[in-house]
Amino acid sequence: MERKSTTKARREREKLIRKRHILDCAEAVMEREGIFGLSMDAVAKEAELAKGTLYLYFKNKEEIIAQLSTKARQFLLKAFHEATASQNDPLQKLEALLWSVIRFKQQHPLYNELVSLFEGHRNHPEDGELLQSSMNITAFVVSIVDQAKNQGHFRPDLNATEFSYILWGATIGILQLIESRQQVITDHLQQDTEHLFAHYIQLILRGAQK
Amino acid sequence: MERKSTTKARREREKLIRKRHILDCAEAVMEREGIFGLSMDAVAKEAELAKGTLYLYFKNKEEIIAQLSTKARQFLLKAFHEATASQNDPLQKLEALLWSVIRFKQQHPLYNELVSLFEGHRNHPEDGELLQSSMNITAFVVSIVDQAKNQGHFRPDLNATEFSYILWGATIGILQLIESRQQVITDHLQQDTEHLFAHYIQLILRGAQK
Amino acid sequence: MERKSTTKARREREKLIRKRHILDCAEAVMEREGIFGLSMDAVAKEAELAKGTLYLYFKNKEEIIAQLSTKARQFLLKAFHEATASQNDPLQKLEALLWSVIRFKQQHPLYNELVSLFEGHRNHPEDGELLQSSMNITAFVVSIVDQAKNQGHFRPDLNATEFSYILWGATIGILQLIESRQQVITDHLQQDTEHLFAHYIQLILRGAQK
Amino acid sequence: MERKSTTKARREREKLIRKRHILDCAEAVMEREGIFGLSMDAVAKEAELAKGTLYLYFKNKEEIIAQLSTKARQFLLKAFHEATASQNDPLQKLEALLWSVIRFKQQHPLYNELVSLFEGHRNHPEDGELLQSSMNITAFVVSIVDQAKNQGHFRPDLNATEFSYILWGATIGILQLIESRQQVITDHLQQDTEHLFAHYIQLILRGAQK
């Protein structure tokens, strides 16, 4: 029985490895072909697996995308942790967190796209994990905002949770704007997009302060 | 000759009507199937026309989408005009404008999606009309922000154009958040999305004020 | 009645002019898009006529192509006349005629293509005029071969008509070879295609001589 | 493991069989509808396969045509080998080779069309196999002409390669003539086309002889 359990555990582990492998390959394909260019054919080829095998590990294509989307959020959360760890003051933590968003976009454009695309337009994020990863991010932001508020950085009537949502939504929006209007912005404003982002941070945080 | 001219004019008119009809049908299909669910087959069926006929009025599918997208922006701009017309104070104009965005979203969800989707993700809105409609919106926002600034509502160091971009980007982002997280927000915050939007407006405007 | 007849005649004339105009336009389109790129749409546009109008003058697209094909043959025949007119000796006439074929190909590539394509592959040259134009060419070649034979240039047992057919077929074949294998020939033989053609003429004529 | 290898080999074999089956069906369709009448729909129907399945075996329609074209050339080359094998004298080999061309046309009209059509009008036979099969034919003809020349059958100044090209081009031309003008020729000359071909051979070979 123990043996069996061990075998089962190994199986589980191997299954997970396979799954991860497939996800990695899907990612590679997306990197090459764009999010919408992902095809099961290409993933199978990249993974050196039969097409049918993919369906043993994932219900359908949607699930692969959802899991990549989840992974992207987990990465982002990790980036948040790292960016804020070195700061003591919660307001500076928050600023650092916001800056890490744009850095994340620069370093992992695909992940950023996955986050912002499905943050903005997905219909059924009923998938437990995806929703969870999303909530984890929110929770982390809320916790920092909360700290900042408790230390008197924000107006006392400010609802920390609400502000976190606003912050998150607005930031995604700014990032999309930067992505789609980069040319226009740099031409029109004669400044790079980092500048714009800096001003956005100033603005939104000032709006929350006393 | 006069007759002929009349005939020609009538033809022109009828052609325009047909075009509008097709666009309406495309809209209906999108309403049903989502933006990406639009197919020429479905449009033809909806319009009770042969598929080939569509191509007499539109170069390709892209053009249909672009024209709907343009139409959506024109509607939005009209909503901006109407919302701001009744206000005298530019700051109140700006507030009214922002409120009109969420009302627009409620009344024309598809149009809102078209605006925000292609604002967020389009590759080549080099199409003259689409780009123009986009710029018209920007210009209108900038003009109001400018007025507000000139009347001393904002910090003197605030760049009106830049702030307009930020405002636009952030607002789209908030709207997307509301769309995709409505359930979570209302559950979590125990408040409706209008409330959230109201606070967003307060926040972002306060951030720009002295 | 006379009046009516005159009107009728004028009508005929005008109809012919229109027809010619359409053919010219079809030719222009072919020149631009290739023989198989010809479309009724393009012809109508080029001719500044409605598409339906084309069908008043031509039964269908095939007929347009057939008539252009006929025209091409008439041009070729004219080229034959001109090339041979300046020669007295029938053998030299024949040589001149053959040379005029390759010059025709260089000067009117489209016409040459029309001649050789439909010489080689048409199924139903039942069209009276096209067949006639083809036969006119044959007849002309035959007449020259005949003269040459009568003057003792060829073996007495040579059937002039038969030789003419062979000459015509072989020449078209050589031209096609030159067209499709130009690169290979010049690379492989280190000589230009005119040289090849010259040797072909020598060869085929020598074969017919005593 | 051995078992697996066997399975793989069987798979390979079956795949080849399927491929051949599709090609056969494509051939059947061509036979019925003409070379240009070939459509993937028709092939799928003929093969009792789904349209998509065809694309598992062939990249696209072009590839099917190219492979049939290659096959036709391989058949022709085989015919050349067989026709010449029984002859000792290179001149007689050459004659036999030429006769085999017209027999090939009679026995495999579609293959003949494929050879002569793409010999005459193809743009990019850069496809490795197709080009190779074409070159193989040329090489074989050249080799025989060379032998004949070396045995003193031809004029010493005759360039064997050049003559081979001429021979090939002219022969294709004659064949096309026979195809498209059969009726006229038999009516006009009161002789069957074989006769014409016989005279052509005499003529062209005599032209090359001393």
Next chain:
DNA sequence: TATGAATGAGCGTTCATTCAT
């Protein structure tokens, strides 16, 4: 568990031809 052949509806687009006006 893994395969990969097969599916087949679906896609956007073209174009020769017709016909009511």
Next chain:
DNA sequence: CATGAATGAACGCTCATTCAT
């Protein structure tokens, strides 16, 4: 005579998913 809007079958091709082995 002339129009040009409308047709609709046909085209080559894609791709997520299934299923017998």
